[in-house]
Amino acid sequence: MTLITSPSNPRISKLQTLHTARGRKKNGLFLLEGPHLLEALLNAQLWPHEVYYQPALLRRTSEGAALLERLFHTPELSASQLIEVSERVIEALGEAQTSQGVVSVLALDALNPSIIQQRRRPASRPCLLILDDVADPGNMGTILRTALAANVERVLLTPHCVDYYSPKVVRSAAGAHVALPVEVNMSWEAIAERVADHCGGQPRVLLAEASSDQMYYMQDLVNPFALIVGNEAHGPGQQAHALATLAISIPLANDVESLNVAMATGIILYEAVRQQAVQRQPGL
Incomplete structure (x- = not known):
């Protein structure tokens, strides 16, 4: 599994551009923040482009812990698509005042x-x-x-x-x-x-x-x-x-x-x- 600890990592900087309409259009991607939205994607078999997660934050709830286990056992998601990050990074990726520990990346054209x-x-x-x-x-x-x-x-x-x-x-x-x-x-x-x-x-x-x-x-x-x-x-x-x-x-x-x-x-x-x-x- 990839681990990113710095919000200034180029990969994270690119994802932060998805908070703007211009960045979303340029990259063809958008963000979904939180466990509920990721679970909705998985239930609909809409496989995220990438998932950025913070294990300790997810494991604060039984639902988050179960979702984390589900991620690791979803064959459609490879290890390279699951990126563990620090709390500083997950907070930099999200917009919610208190991060719930996961941000998913989905292609714009996935929602046909x-x-x-x-x-x-x-x-x-x-x-x-x-x-x-x-x-x-x-x-x-x-x-x-x-x-x-x-x-x-x-x-x-x-x-x-x-x-x-x-x-x-x-x-x-x-x-x-x-x-x-x-x-x-x-x-x-x-x-x-x-x-x-x-x-x-x-x-x-x-x-x-x-x-x-x-x-x-x-x-x-x-x-x-x-x-x-x-x-x-x-x-x-x-x-x-x-x-x-x-x-x-x-x-x-x-x-x-x-x-x-x-x-x-x-x-x-x-x-x-x-x-x-x-x-x-x-x-x-």
């Missing part, structure tokens, strides 16, 4: 949405979610995690959204990258084609907008539809409005102007989950 879709169980997934220029990485990650939990069909990201592979997005999404099909840098022409395919040629595109008098819970969220949510500061853009067939809103009291975009998305997605449950069990 078509392959991820093939691994999913067959199910009715009426919602196609479109994020229009969502800028905050915490919001993006929370939305992705919620979209996976609400079992959306897939997520489409417009070109000016925050980088899908940003460490903060990856950390906030808590494993959604591995299990949720996401298409990035989508033009509005390509989005319109996806919507038409998803909706069977009769697009229904709901646009979340606080000023609408059409309440989200009054809409049919059982049959195929697309949902657009927009940028935190200026809301959905002109092209989003052009594609939309109906603007919907969430009722707000006490002069509250709007909700956080991740919160609003979750409210609408779980109304869709509720409606589907009622359809399956009319007595609910």
Whole structure:
């Protein structure tokens, strides 16, 4: 096994460039920090390019110790891909305030949405979610995690959204990258084609907008539809409005102007989950 003890090691310096979008694009790699994300990769048989680990930190928990043993007994990972590092190095690689002892490196092209879709169980997934220029990485990650939990069909990201592979997005999404099909840098022409395919040629595109008098819970969220949510500061853009067939809103009291975009998305997605449950069990 390789052992690296200095944060100034050239190998570590190269990995630190993956904290920037430019570095990720140049190297074709991104980072996943923590045991939970590594376990998600292994469970999905997405083999990391490399794994940097600190044994003492991992062994602080029984889960971490079990993961370490699993790493050593995963035949798809060679000894050269498992790199032991000092605590100083693992802290330099990660962004979390307290390191959990492991950082994985994965190729950008490993998360092919078509392959991820093939691994999913067959199910009715009426919602196609479109994020229009969502800028905050915490919001993006929370939305992705919620979209996976609400079992959306897939997520489409417009070109000016925050980088899908940003460490903060990856950390906030808590494993959604591995299990949720996401298409990035989508033009509005390509989005319109996806919507038409998803909706069977009769697009229904709901646009979340606080000023609408059409309440989200009054809409049919059982049959195929697309949902657009927009940028935190200026809301959905002109092209989003052009594609939309109906603007919907969430009722707000006490002069509250709007909700956080991740919160609003979750409210609408779980109304869709509720409606589907009622359809399956009319007595609910």
